[in-house]
Amino acid sequence: MNEIGLEPLLRRDRAIVAVALAVIVTLAWIYVLHLAAGMDMGGMDMTGFRMISTGLEMAMAPAQTPWSGAEFVLTFAMWAVMMIGMMTPSAAPMILIYARAGRMASAAGSPLAATGWFVAAYLAVWTGFALAATSAQFALGRFALLDPAMASASNLLGGVLLVGAGLYQWTPLKHGCLSQCQSPLLFIERHGGFQKNLAGALRLGGEHGLYCLGCCWALMAILFVGGVMNVAWIAALSAFALAEKIIPAGWRVSWIAGAVLAAAGVRLLLI
Numbered sequence: 001m002n003e004i005g006l007e008p009l010l011r012r013d014r015a016i017v018a019v020a021l022a023v024i025v026t027l028a029w030i031y032v033l034h035l036a037a038g039m040d041m042g043g044m045d046m047t048g049f050r051m052i053s054t055g056l057e058m059a060m061a062p063a064q065t066p067w068s069g070a071e072f073v074l075t076f077a078m079w080a081v082m083m084i085g086m087m088t089p090s091a092a093p094m095i096l097i098y099a100r101a102g103r104m105a106s107a108a109g110s111p112l113a114a115t116g117w118f119v120a121a122y123l124a125v126w127t128g129f130a131l132a133a134t135s136a137q138f139a140l141g142r143f144a145l146l147d148p149a150m151a152s153a154s155n156l157l158g159g160v161l162l163v164g165a166g167l168y169q170w171t172p173l174k175h176g177c178l179s180q181c182q183s184p185l186l187f188i189e190r191h192g193g194f195q196k197n198l199a200g201a202l203r204l205g206g207e208h209g210l211y212c213l214g215c216c217w218a219l220m221a222i223l224f225v226g227g228v229m230n231v232a233w234i235a236a237l238s239a240f241a242l243a244e245k246i247i248p249a250g251w252r253v254s255w256i257a258g259a260v261l262a263a264a265g266v267r268l269l270l271i
Helices: 003-037 069-105 112-142 155-168 172-182 184-190 198-221 231-246 250-270
Strands: 049-053 058-062
Touching: 003 069, 003 112, 003 231, 049 069, 069 112, 069 184, 069 198, 069 231, 112 198, 155 198, 155 250, 172 184, 172 198, 172 231, 172 250, 184 198, 198 231, 231 250
Parallel strands: none
Antiparallel strands: 049 058
């Protein structure tokens, strides 16, 4: 196929993938915002209670009531949707380049199915993190370390999480993972190029998801400091995860953020 005929296909595929990603992110954020709105109890005293997800709404339950299986599943769903809304934008450059690489590698076939599996594997990794975060929330709740807004009720816990996240920003592991996320085309080339078969697309999407997880998991953990359903906190972390991947000197952003987080954590520990 000549370049004149290929270019419309490239534009079409990019448009389809971009629209699909926008829909996924929009739906995730609508759900998160809806649940967050349900956290407003109009100034009601929440002492002795905790907020739980009922699937479509937030409700109160006595703090000492044991978690049911349904509560765990619905809390997991809340975390999973939140991770999709937060992390899909930061992966969008990689996903769009993957779709383009597929079309250029095989103009006669469609890369959209393979791109879909790539995205599915990427999001599966963050769904796994959501399961771990749900388990952490369960454990912290049992020891009364979270307040009704699902934020740290302990300066010690909040300070340790902030210092830990700040120090992690300076580690070789963080920067090794970040470097894999900052150069989408190079990542695809280094990891075998575009994979149009199911197994290959899943493997590559999963690998990218693991690097992304290695880059951002500590940042996501500090949701327990600002509040799991604190929209401003969620938006700030989501924007930062995107910024450090697309800004040319993203590692400097990461280092600065690490220093700020560690200093905030030390301050909280000293209060």
